[in-house]
Amino acid sequence: MIRFEVESGITFQQFRIMISKKLKVGLKFLKLTREDKKLFKSSDDKKTLQKLGIVHGNLIILLPKCLDQEKIQKEKEQKKQEEEELKRKAEGIIIGPDLGITDEHNEEQIIELENEWDSKQEKELLMPILDRIKEGKIVLPYYLQVRMKNLGNNSLSMSVIDWLDETKPKISHQEKGDCIGVEFDFQSGNAFHSFVSNTNYEIPRVGYLFGTVNNDGSVTVDFIYEPPQKVLPKTQRVYILENEEEFKLMKGISKLLGLKPVGWVVAHKPKRSKRKLMKAWQIIQAARIQARFGEHAVTVIACPRKSGKAQFEAYQVSNQTVELVKQNKVKLSSRDYTLDFFERVIVEKKKEMSAGSYFFMITIPIIIHQSFLKNNFFIENRGPWNRGDLNVHLMTNKEKSWEEKFSDPHFLLFLAKMEIFSLKTDFPMLCTQIKNKEKITSGFSLMLEMFQN
Structure with a gap:
């Protein structure tokens, strides 16, 4: 029971507002009755308490259902607001x-x-x-x-x-990546880096990494596929010219070998920056790669040491960066190691239109390992392939076993592209033997020798 002290001249509406504030119940849910349980009408609002016969000591009763009705109504409104919010978020x-x-x-x-x-x-x-x-x-x-x-x-x-x-989005550095480490095949890395080394580091190069995602969250890289690509001389940015048919063949072969795309690699001339930073175009491409190949996808950067030998560094970009690129909220800056935003964001508690590479990238530990695959054949998209390349490959590697000759993903792609072997009928058995390091069935070697002759 709550006691109210009021002036005699106030209206019933003013009295209802006092009750509403005290009990924190919305006016439209406030249902009051007299002691005889006779309900007050809406027409009573403008009448004074005296005119309604409400005097000192009278008891005014609040219907218990009022609180339940308000609770139900609030739940309905909350549900409606949540649905509208989801709809609006979907529309940006x-x-x-x-x-x-x-x-x-x-x-x-x-x-x-x-x-x-x-x-x-x-x-x-x-x-x-x-x-x-x-x-x-x-x-x-x-x-x-x-x-x-x-x-x-x-x-x-x-x-x-x-x-x-x-x-506004708050740009923050993510300390740990979804990938905890990278095991990188040194033969594939050296074969890949040799391209920029042979061009005196004037033409950068990119490739897709194929391997496995391990149970502990690390990634093992077993080979590199180099798609068709174009370099802009002034900016040294590399654009991948997707060949869907060729990439489909490569994915099909890798799947039979128990592998899948796990990231990308870029090789270029030595960095100008002494700090280990990714360039802006690499950050955007890395975000697209992670969105395409999965959260554990990595970026490996190959550049030379002072000795000229290849040095490999592994990175990921933050989950926030992947979302910003998906939503087209960032763009390339005129500065190599800076990304611009289309709208102001909060960077270290300040409103900014750009942010440096550090805020987007995460360094991933990298170690070298030796894959079960080889790198002996001509690498795709460095020059045109023709059927004569088969003779060169067999002659150059004549001292090697058929297991070594076949255990080359670039050679397998060549056999598939030239339709020498069928992806549906020949490759399943061939890839199983390569993966399990078994003796290659003599029928495969006989087919190549017949084709060669």
Whole structure:
């Protein structure tokens, strides 16, 4: 039981507002009766308590169901807001927090906020976003919508700016990657790096890594497939020209060998930066690779030491970077080791339009291992292949066993592309024998010798 002390001249509506605030129950859910359980009507709101016969000592009863009804209604509204928020997020719309200021008796709070006004400064700061608000791409919280309605679209409080800052992406460095380490085949790495070495590091090169994702979260790289590619001389950026048919063959062969794509590698001239940083175009490409090949996909960078020998470094980009690239919120900068944003973001508590490579990349430990595969055949897309390459390969490696000749992914791709062996009928048995290090069935070697002759 709650006791109220009121003036005799107040209306029943004013009395209801007092009860509403005290019990924290919305006005529309407040159902009151007299002691005789006779319900008050909406027409009673404008009458005074005296006129209604309410005097000192009278008991006013709140229906118990009021609280249940309000709870049910709030749950419905909350569910509806969650559904709308999911829908808007799917459409790329920014959603404002719901502060729950919806009842008439809360207008006082809105009026208090309106007194914190500086329209000139706010108009200048907020003009760029007004069109987006009108188009519905930015949905403000309820109390700010009311103020816009009452004071005009060009009048918003400074709290809008604070709220918009809260919705901006906060760029932070991710300490650990999804991949805990890389085992990198040194033969494949050296064969790959030899391309840039032979061109005096003037033409960079990229390739896809094929291997396995291990149970502990590490990645083992067994060979490198080099897709068709083009280099822009001024920027030294490499563009991959996908050959879908060839890549499908390579994936099919690797699957039969128990392998799959696990990342990409790029080889280029020595870095200008002394710090171990990825270039901006490499970060964007790495994000696309991780989105395409899976969260454990890695980036390996090969560049020469002072001695000229290859040095390999492994990286991943953060999960946040993958999402930013997916949503097309970043772009290349004029600076090699910086990414630009299309809209301001928060970087180390400051509003910025760009951020350095450090914020996007994660260094991954890398060690060298020896794969069960070889690198003896001409590597794809460094020059045109023809059937005469088979004779050269067999003559050059005539002292080697058929197991060594066949255990070369580039040679297997050649056999598939030239339709010498069938991916459906010949490769399953051949790849199983290679994978298990078994003796190659003599039928395969006889077929090659017949084809050679």
